[in-house]
Amino acid sequence: MKRADFDPTTVEPDGRAPAKATLYDATGTPPWRGHVNGETLGGPVTVLTYGTDVVGQGPRLHVHPYDEAFIVTEGRARFFVGDAVIDAEAGEVVLGPKGVPHRFENLGPGRLQTIDIHHSHRWIQTDLD
Template identity: 30%
Template sequence: MKPEPFVVTPDKYARALNVVGEKITVLASNTATQGYEVFLQQGDEGTGPPPHCHDWDESFFVTRGTIEIGYGGQALQAAAGTFVHVPAGTVHYFRFGAGGGEMISVTSHNGNASRLFTQLDEEIPPGPPDFDKLLAVAQACGVTVPPPER
């Protein structure tokens, strides 16, 4: 089935998903686009995922605040207007800086990000997360969280 054009205005946004303290709004799912996905991600200072990787590319465009984005043994302080691309299979993380921040993220085709975010919103309640359950959901959606370096 060929994808159809669509428009998503702020008054029509889906409910923001609560993904371990981060608010993620699905702007375009792979079901709608027949490929990539687009998200609005908002987080308070210090929130963000641990180092992880997955089998889809992911790009970030910072729209507000400063976000530390790490990959390949390096980290950068990405200010508003910064674009970062992370190829599939690259271990990466991000952490929202002082005062929190906002970014648009885009995943490549066949991404499971919207499924991952939806399941985390449904299965992990607000507050300190159950890490075993969090890891199980992540793994089921094709995300690998390497063990911490010692």
């Protein structure tokens, strides 16, 4: 099905040049970890990747002043977002709304790998534990 969600003649390019940055060293050994601030690319989102082979391991409880979307690209994770507990696996996306404390952990078996989209031009975080 062909998409036509808007009229392209109504959008004026803002003059930004295309940009590229390295999120992680793909020649190294996975799991991957890294981040690229949106301001590096001249864009409004920051991209992180998080990976671990250790079951039960994940980022500490933290909060952001903006939304964060988590894309599970490999394995299974348990997300703790406010009072909600959400299990997700490769191919699924979880939203962490702004101002809501969250964390996640590898459910196993095997590797967990995520791509995390921070809806901010830079990574801003307060750890809570």
